[in-house]
Amino acid sequence: MESFPNKLMNQAQNQTQLIALDWGTSSLRAYRLGVDGQVLELRALPWGVMRLPEVVSAENSGADGKEGFELAFEQACGDWLLAAPHTPVIAAGMVGSREGWREAPYLSIPITVDQIGRTLSTVRTRTGQIIYIVPGLIQNSALPDVIRGEEAQVIGALSMLDFNKSSSSTEQQDEPDAVLIGLPGTHSKWVQVRGQHREMKSHIEHFSTFMTGDVYAALCAHTILARGMQASDISRGDHGAFDRGVLVAKTPAGRAGVLSTIFSTRTLGLTGVLDAAGQREYLSGLLIGHEVAALQASLTEQRQQFPRVILIGDAALCERYVRALKAYGIDQVEVAEQATERGLWQLALAAGLLTRIQP
Amino acid sequence: MESFPNKLMNQAQNQTQLIALDWGTSSLRAYRLGVDGQVLELRALPWGVMRLPEVVSAENSGADGKEGFELAFEQACGDWLLAAPHTPVIAAGMVGSREGWREAPYLSIPITVDQIGRTLSTVRTRTGQIIYIVPGLIQNSALPDVIRGEEAQVIGALSMLDFNKSSSSTEQQDEPDAVLIGLPGTHSKWVQVRGQHREMKSHIEHFSTFMTGDVYAALCAHTILARGMQASDISRGDHGAFDRGVLVAKTPAGRAGVLSTIFSTRTLGLTGVLDAAGQREYLSGLLIGHEVAALQASLTEQRQQFPRVILIGDAALCERYVRALKAYGIDQVEVAEQATERGLWQLALAAGLLTRIQP
Numbered sequence: 001m002e003s004f005p006n007k008l009m010n011q012a013q014n015q016t017q018l019i020a021l022d023w024g025t026s027s028l029r030a031y032r033l034g035v036d037g038q039v040l041e042l043r044a045l046p047w048g049v050m051r052l053p054e055v056v057s058a059e060n061s062g063a064d065g066k067e068g069f070e071l072a073f074e075q076a077c078g079d080w081l082l083a084a085p086h087t088p089v090i091a092a093g094m095v096g097s098r099e100g101w102r103e104a105p106y107l108s109i110p111i112t113v114d115q116i117g118r119t120l121s122t123v124r125t126r127t128g129q130i131i132y133i134v135p136g137l138i139q140n141s142a143l144p145d146v147i148r149g150e151e152a153q154v155i156g157a158l159s160m161l162d163f164n165k166s167s168s169s170t171e172q173q174d175e176p177d178a179v180l181i182g183l184p185g186t187h188s189k190w191v192q193v194r195g196q197h198r199e200m201k202s203h204i205e206h207f208s209t210f211m212t213g214d215v216y217a218a219l220c221a222h223t224i225l226a227r228g229m230q231a232s233d234i235s236r237g238d239h240g241a242f243d244r245g246v247l248v249a250k251t252p253a254g255r256a257g258v259l260s261t262i263f264s265t266r267t268l269g270l271t272g273v274l275d276a277a278g279q280r281e282y283l284s285g286l287l288i289g290h291e292v293a294a295l296q297a298s299l300t301e302q303r304q305q306f307p308r309v310i311l312i313g314d315a316a317l318c319e320r321y322v323r324a325l326k327a328y329g330i331d332q333v334e335v336a337e338q339a340t341e342r343g344l345w346q347l348a349l350a351a352g353l354l355t356r357i358q359p
Numbered sequence: 360m361e362s363f364p365n366k367l368m369n370q371a372q373n374q375t376q377l378i379a380l381d382w383g384t385s386s387l388r389a390y391r392l393g394v395d396g397q398v399l400e401l402r403a404l405p406w407g408v409m410r411l412p413e414v415v416s417a418e419n420s421g422a423d424g425k426e427g428f429e430l431a432f433e434q435a436c437g438d439w440l441l442a443a444p445h446t447p448v449i450a451a452g453m454v455g456s457r458e459g460w461r462e463a464p465y466l467s468i469p470i471t472v473d474q475i476g477r478t479l480s481t482v483r484t485r486t487g488q489i490i491y492i493v494p495g496l497i498q499n500s501a502l503p504d505v506i507r508g509e510e511a512q513v514i515g516a517l518s519m520l521d522f523n524k525s526s527s528s529t530e531q532q533d534e535p536d537a538v539l540i541g542l543p544g545t546h547s548k549w550v551q552v553r554g555q556h557r558e559m560k561s562h563i564e565h566f567s568t569f570m571t572g573d574v575y576a577a578l579c580a581h582t583i584l585a586r587g588m589q590a591s592d593i594s595r596g597d598h599g600a601f602d603r604g605v606l607v608a609k610t611p612a613g614r615a616g617v618l619s620t621i622f623s624t625r626t627l628g629l630t631g632v633l634d635a636a637g638q639r640e641y642l643s644g645l646l647i648g649h650e651v652a653a654l655q656a657s658l659t660e661q662r663q664q665f666p667r668v669i670l671i672g673d674a675a676l677c678e679r680y681v682r683a684l685k686a687y688g689i690d691q692v693e694v695a696e697q698a699t700e701r702g703l704w705q706l707a708l709a710a711g712l713l714t715r716i717q718p
Contacts, residue, residue, distance in 0.1 A: 138630075142612045143610075143622075143626065143627075144623065144626040144627065144629075144630050145622065145623075145626055187622065208615060208619055209619060209622040210615075210619045210622075211582065211583070211621055211622050214582040215578070215618060215621075217581070217582075218578060218581040219577060221581065222576070222577040222580065222581050223570065223574065223576075223577050224545075251502075252501075253500065253501050255656060255657070255660075256567060256569075256653045256654075256656075256657055257653045258616060258617045259569045259571050259617055259649055260568060260569045260650075260653060261502060262570055263504065263546065263568040263570050267502065267504055267505055270457075270503075270505060271497075290616055290618055291618055291619075294614070294615045294618070295615075297614060298614070301611070
């Protein structure tokens with residue numbers, strides 16, 4: 001039987017401190033976070049910004065076309081808010097895009113975590129709840145680049161990094177720490193951060209998008225390369241073919257670029273070197289290799305050493321990138337977990353939405 | 360009323376000397392050629408190797424699955440052969456691939472026109488007609504490359520080139536002449552040829568494939584870039600956006616490669632720089648620019664000067680490539696016409712299928 005103080009402590013520890021929404025194009029993840037950002041509950045719903053629940057009721061005439069967002073929101077966390085009214089709600093991702101619930105305009109980089117947290121947009125739901133929406137970031141270079149949603153993950157990874165650092169006595173904690181954070185996926189993002197021991201002062205300095213996953217899917221399904229792959233829909237983990245692909249970008253032939261090298265997926269099939277499954281793995285390696293090679297070249301041009309690398313994303317995909325980075329001589333790669341919810345917690349802190357309670 | 364000798368001459372000039380088939384993946388073009396390869400008649404049919412006419416008759420039981428080819432062939436030129444029996448028939452393109460009527464195995468380069476003409480495969484139709492099939496070519500480099508069908512066009516362009524040369528008194532006709540022949544399209548091919556005044560001795564030395572058209576179509580329809588382009592299905596000939604795209608590959612940002620630079624199609628839309636039609640043009644220019652830049656870099660590496668350039672293909676597409684080549688400093692570009700039928704004529708000559716008759 002629990003003692004009275006223990007019971008109080010458990011209640012406090014189970015108390016909702018923040019509701020955090022990771023609201024992307026194709027899905028919505030809702031986190032109920034407790035003391036210190038601990039995950040108390042997680043819900044994954046299919047209600048991405050581009051596939052919201054359908055509104056069938058007639059009573060919504062005269063509404064603003066945002067009912068789909070209202071419905072999805074209520075399904076995601078309506079009961080959590082009933083049980084814990086006045087809980088702050090924060091959201092990141094495409095929900096803040098032009099096609100989202102409320103546009104949270106892009107902020108220009110370089111920018112600190114602090115500054116992002118102090119520039120949240122808001123939308124008020126029909127029940128009066130305020131949702132704080134994290135802005136995306138824009139890099140106004142010759143070719144502009146944007147991220148939206150990944151900024152929260154980057155901030156989450158940074159918060160873990162600083163935690164690790166302070167447990168090490170050999171590192172100098174007041175020196176800024178160059179970190180390269182990779183978020184492989186449909187659109188891979190590589191974000192250069194100048195970390196600080198006072199994490200809210202960490203700078204997001206530069207980022208690059210590579211449409212690797214999106215291009216891979218389109219090539220596999222909608223170009224001539226599909227023809228050789230038809231017999232194989234699943235990977236059998238063919239490291240040989242994958243590694244062969246990874247290395248192409250650093251050979252002389254690789255300098256012809258992706259538009260040219262991808263054709264070898266077909267010719268290595270025609271010449272009997274790669275079977276259907278092998279062609280798929282080879283192409284995956286080839287594209288990721290081109291991405292890593294380009295990234296490395298760009299850092300060299302900026303006279304940046306390849307800094308500490310952190311990956312955030314699907315575990316199997318991160319494993320592919322770890323392999324590819326290693327092939328290009330980059331061995332020091334960590335994989336960060338729970339980056340999204342930790343980042344949203346940090347942003348809520350920076351925004352002053354949280355009052356730290358003592359359990 | 361025609362005089363007797365004139366009538367004889369007209370008859371001779373209208374006499375079928377060769378039936379030439381350009382038989383690709385999605386279409387079949389049949390040429391009836393007369394004296395000196397003059398086109399007497401042309402038929403375009405939809406019967407590509409991957410979309411042959413359906414065989415409905417039951418009498419074909421026990422056949423070899425090639426009836427679709429037989430039917431297509433009879434529609435294309437059955438009547439021509441009835442009117443002029445014993446006319447030789449030559450075919451190039453995917454009809455000679457593994458999925459074609461009869462595989463004409465790839466020949467390795469370097470190779471002369473002569474050698475290709477002396478290595479035709481044959482298939483006998485159910486009516487006993489022999490069809491000579493032109494082999495594709497393979498380059499057994501680190502990343503193998505292949506062409507099939509384009510070799511005939513290259514040979515056709517070469518034959519015109521030599522004709523032009525012999526009409527010019529300022530050029531030395533016995534010197535080999537480095538020519539770069541570009542065949543833009545779904546899969547652009549760039550073929551390096553060492554031309555000779557005795558055209559049958561011209562060497563095909565090297566080629567590179569760029570999947571530019573295939574990738575462009577897949578990106579426009581099946582990636583996030585489609586989203587900004589939905590409002591525009593047709594080009595309005597926006598040279599500004601196209602030219603802007605062409606130049607990307609030679610900027611510092613362009614060095615990140617296609618996987619990265621294509622994302623700017625979207626960000627230049629998000630930032631209001633490009634509208635829907637402009638994004639389409641920009642992406643077209645961007646991909647073609649990357650292709651031309653890679654080609655130029657590869658020739659520089661081979662310590663080849665950018666030689667005389669000849670383009671073969673769709674007129675509007677060739678015009679795009681002429682613009683892009685110009686942006687990279689290559690002004691001396693010619694566009695060759697009727698390359699396919701001229702090439703098939705040359706190959707039939709090399710194969711000894713033709714007896715030159717005097718009209």
